[in-house]
Amino acid sequence: MNNTTLAPAGAKRSLLPLLFFVALFLGTGLYLQSEGVAYAFYQLPGHVAIIPALILAIWLHKAPLQQSIDVMIKGAGNSNIITMCIIYLLAGAFASVATATGGVDAAVNAGLSLVPAPWLLPGLFVIAALISTAMGTSMGTIGALAPIAVGLSNQAGLDQALVAGVLLSGAMFGDNLSIISDTTIASTRTQGAKMADKFRENIKIALPAAALTLLLYIVLATDGALVQIDTVNWSGVMPYAAILLLAVMGLNVFIVLLLGILLAALQGTFFADYAMANLGKDIASGFASVQEIFLLAMLVSALSEFIKQQGGLQWIAGKIQQAASSLKLAGNKAQQLAIAALAFSSNLCIANNTVAIVLTGEISKTLAQQHQITPKRSASLLDIFACISQGLVPYGAQALLLGASFGISPWQVVTQSYYCLILLLVAVFTILLKPAKPMVTATTPV
Numbered sequence: 001m002n003n004t005t006l007a008p009a010g011a012k013r014s015l016l017p018l019l020f021f022v023a024l025f026l027g028t029g030l031y032l033q034s035e036g037v038a039y040a041f042y043q044l045p046g047h048v049a050i051i052p053a054l055i056l057a058i059w060l061h062k063a064p065l066q067q068s069i070d071v072m073i074k075g076a077g078n079s080n081i082i083t084m085c086i087i088y089l090l091a092g093a094f095a096s097v098a099t100a101t102g103g104v105d106a107a108v109n110a111g112l113s114l115v116p117a118p119w120l121l122p123g124l125f126v127i128a129a130l131i132s133t134a135m136g137t138s139m140g141t142i143g144a145l146a147p148i149a150v151g152l153s154n155q156a157g158l159d160q161a162l163v164a165g166v167l168l169s170g171a172m173f174g175d176n177l178s179i180i181s182d183t184t185i186a187s188t189r190t191q192g193a194k195m196a197d198k199f200r201e202n203i204k205i206a207l208p209a210a211a212l213t214l215l216l217y218i219v220l221a222t223d224g225a226l227v228q229i230d231t232v233n234w235s236g237v238m239p240y241a242a243i244l245l246l247a248v249m250g251l252n253v254f255i256v257l258l259l260g261i262l263l264a265a266l267q268g269t270f271f272a273d274y275a276m277a278n279l280g281k282d283i284a285s286g287f288a289s290v291q292e293i294f295l296l297a298m299l300v301s302a303l304s305e306f307i308k309q310q311g312g313l314q315w316i317a318g319k320i321q322q323a324a325s326s327l328k329l330a331g332n333k334a335q336q337l338a339i340a341a342l343a344f345s346s347n348l349c350i351a352n353n354t355v356a357i358v359l360t361g362e363i364s365k366t367l368a369q370q371h372q373i374t375p376k377r378s379a380s381l382l383d384i385f386a387c388i389s390q391g392l393v394p395y396g397a398q399a400l401l402l403g404a405s406f407g408i409s410p411w412q413v414v415t416q417s418y419y420c421l422i423l424l425l426v427a428v429f430t431i432l433l434k435p436a437k438p439m440v441t442a443t444t445p446v
Contacts, residue, residue, distance in 0.1 A: 011311035013060060017303055018312075018359070021053035039400050046355060047296040050303060057306040075305025076298040081358075083189060085297055088290040090257035091136055091180045096286030097261050097279065098135075098239055101268025106236025120158065122217040124149060125170045125419070129210060132174025134240035136181040138390075138398050141171040146405040153406070162220070164402040165416020168391060169213060171398060172420055175353070176387035177206050180243065180257065182293055182354045187383040190361025191368065193375035196249070201380040205430050209423040216418055235271040239264040293354055300358045308362060316363055329432070335371040336431045339364045339378055340385040347389035352397075356386045384427050391420035 025046060032040035058068040075081075124145075132141040145167055153163040175181050179195050188198050243260040261283065268274025306312075327334040342364060347356035360382065368378035390396050394410040403410035 011315035014057075014307045014310035014312035015316070016060065017053040017057035018307060020056055021050050021303065024052060025049040039397070045292055045296075046352060047292055047299055050296065050299045054299065054303055057303055061306060061310070071305055071309060072302045075302035075308075078301050078305075081189075081297055081301040085294045087185045087189075087254070087257070088182060088294050088297070089287050090254065090261070091182070091185070092288075092290035093283040093286035094180065094239075094243070094257050094260040094264065095135060095137065095140060096289060097268075097282045098264040100278065100282045101236065101239075101264050101274045102233060102272045103236045103239055103264055103267070106233040119218070119221055121162070121166055121221045122214050124163065124166045125214060125217050128167050128170025129173040132171045133178045134237075134243075135174070136178040136184070138168075138171035138175035139401065141174065142167060142398055142401050142405075145171075146402060150406055160406045161408055161412040161416050164406045164408065164413045165418060166217060168398055168402055168413055168417050169419030172387050172391040172417070173206060173210055175390075176383055176423075177202055180260075182290075183357055183383045183387060186297070186354050186357040186361070187379040187386075188375075190357065191365050191375040191379040191382065193379040197376040198379045198383070201374075201376040202383065205380070205384060205427050206423065209419060209426040212422050212426070213419040216422075233271065235267050238267055296352075296355055297358055300355060304359065304362060332371040332373050333431055335367050336373060336377070336381060337428075339367055339373070339381045340427070340431070343382045343385040344389045347386045348393060353383075353386035353390040356389070357382050381427075381431075384423065388420045388424045388427070391417045 025044060028044040028049070029040050032043050037043060054072065058065070058072065061068045061071065063071075128141055128145055131145065132138055135141055149163050149167050150160075153160050175183060177199065178184060179199060184195060184198065187193075188195050239260050242263055243256050246256045246259065265274070265276060265279050269276050323338065325334065327337070329337075339360075342360040343353075343356055346360050347353050364378050364382055365375075367373070368375065390398065392414050393399065394414050396410075396414075399410035399413045402413045406413075
């Protein structure tokens, strides 16, 4: 059935605010980058750039103002979005408390203590992958490891672009796979999948890609100088290991994160010089750290509600299905590739993998339901391809931060992002080799 013919009049017009948001955000970044402004794509925050798009959406809605505002509030207050935002708050609080109690330093030093000097490249990749999986953030991982990696590259005489690419590769591994990553939260909530199920589905693709990347870095590894590290506080690693284990076991994510915050605080109290009186301030600091993505998720959902009510999502879904059908692939492989292409291309425009997932979540869920793709598979595809794209764009926050840290061009960084390139090949090959099993019953979200 051709969904394009069923889309109401004005469906295409309803997409204009979204295009306006992308053009404003991307255009401002490109202009500022041409002017040599540092972190050009983050000078106009996404949650500010979307305000003019929402105003345009209200104007195009052609309804009384109060009715249009009600539509906006309905979208922003979507139960999945609010749940997602609360999880963001708890994840931010855990990251803040764990950092304050020395958890990040402990994880970094623990990893470095296990790396022989000649194995710095594969060792750094493994460390970055483990830390990003534990922390749930590629930016946090890069922020923690970049100063160390710069010193290592100078100390061991390694190519700086290659070391930066190793760090980016490991950071994007965890950003994609971690239970507490904002991309995992967004993809599972939009698709109605359990985090543990998505993790198991995701790791089938991510682990082979990581293994191939590790082999590549072993081949590229050269003799290096001895690395100087601080004393390892192994107790500091405990909260990260605990939340990962509990989440994979299927414990509710709210309980996992609350336990993580408590464990991090107790670890700092008993094994470090952390004052429990600071816990409230550290939690509040964690809440503040996720403010931008919190607001942006709500506002993007509000914008999506206008598009959904006016048939824009229905029109897009019809076009994508037409394109997918023309591929003449067996089963639902074409539709899986369509979901992958949606996430990848959206992130190329926005350079924010979480926002790209939120933007394309509704369309992807429609495709998945109509073509017997399980929620865990569609969530995994959204997360994987958005993260691949994020690890390959030179105007993404990760590449910009690494470029500034190493004093090289962000383009040099992404050209060495071997994990993202290998993950792209493995993921596409996985789709083409074996389609997802037919969906029998909907998965209940966490």
